Amino acid sequence: MKIKPIKVSVLNQYIKKYLMGNSILNNLRVEGEITNIRMSKTGYTYFSLCDESSCINCIAFFADSISKNGDKIIAEGELSVYEAKGTYQLIVRNIERIGLGKILLDLELLKEKLRSQGLFDRKRELPAFPQKIGIITSKSGAAIKDILKTFEGVKANIDITVYNTLVQGEKAKESIIEGLKYFNNIETEVVLISRGGGSFEDLNVFNDIELAMEVYKSKAVVVTGIGHETDRTLTDYVADIYCHTPTAAAERIIRGYKDVEERLNNLLFALKSGTNNVISLKKADLMSTKYILKSSLPLEDIYKTKAQLEIHKNFIKNETFKYINEYYLALKIMGEKLNSFDYKKQLKKGFAIISDNTGNIIKYKDQVAMKDVLQIRFADFKIEAETIDIKEV
């Protein structure tokens, strides 16, 4: 007995019903490598999932902008039959990445390419005291708080502008590029591109070639402070200065101000200690001068000078009185001479003056001793006589 033939569509309907009744096929996790990936205009993603020997068609009813050919994934979904063509496919609800080998490889290739073009070599110095600083980050992110907190520590009037952007996802790139253009237009000195930590995929926007090129074009010095769990992004490589965290980047930008504070403190210290040293030296100098002054003993000098004065005074007195005495003596002699003229009158009357050999006139008995030679003076002559007897009269 022959089996009754059925129509193709019935067969396909049957297969569909059969397969959909299978609980295993309704909830699948299939591991494979993406090939032939393409997007439809309606925003669906089509690709094939393959291993070394076999492939299956896949459709995701969402736009997958990350996945590329070669990506190893686990596709979660269910099996479905396309009745019109009698084919089956995997309806993908979620794509789980198990290896980014190829992406990283691609990124590495891109890095090498940019490196060889010299895009990583342009490292400009930060201005010592930047006054106009632009920050490109998300206003609602973690990074901005850390950055502003760091800038608060600076005691200087700096102009800080925050350009609010997305920092992950499809639209982030455009938004960050706009921010860079904005800051370059208003002649900002330093632009900080920042976001908090994230996974490789979160940070993948910073591996974008267009963004990297825009960073390279920037007239403002570009500093990155992107929280990294993985390797440096392209943006980090192209930027003038790269820091591991938003805080580190902010600190680097205001380092000049911090240094100046420290330098000022050092100068102040040097000034103070220098002044104190000079004062100490002067004091010591003064002390020794005072000592010298004291040891010069001015009173002693005065005593000496006084003694000298006394000597002078006494000398003058003595001399004066000496002269006066001399005059006095001379006068006395002359007076006596005058008197002696009177004796002559007496002598002429017969009186005589008896004196000893030295001219002393004999008036008393004790002026004469036996045998003394006496001079007896008369008016017109004199006699030299010897004493032979002395008697009281």
Place this chain on the structure above:
Amino acid sequence: MEYESFESALEDLKNIVQKFENKNDITIDELLDNYEKGMIAYTFCMRKLDDTQKRIKIIDEKMT
């Protein structure tokens, strides 16, 4: 006669002493004149020294 300084008075006093030492004959008027000048110079110098001494003592008392 008033002196301007201790030094000029002392100089005068020394000169008068010198005169006494060098001159053997001196007139009485000169003698009196020299004596008077000498005593004036001496007194001036002495007063100056006394004054200086007093001031040094006052300064020392104040400063220590």
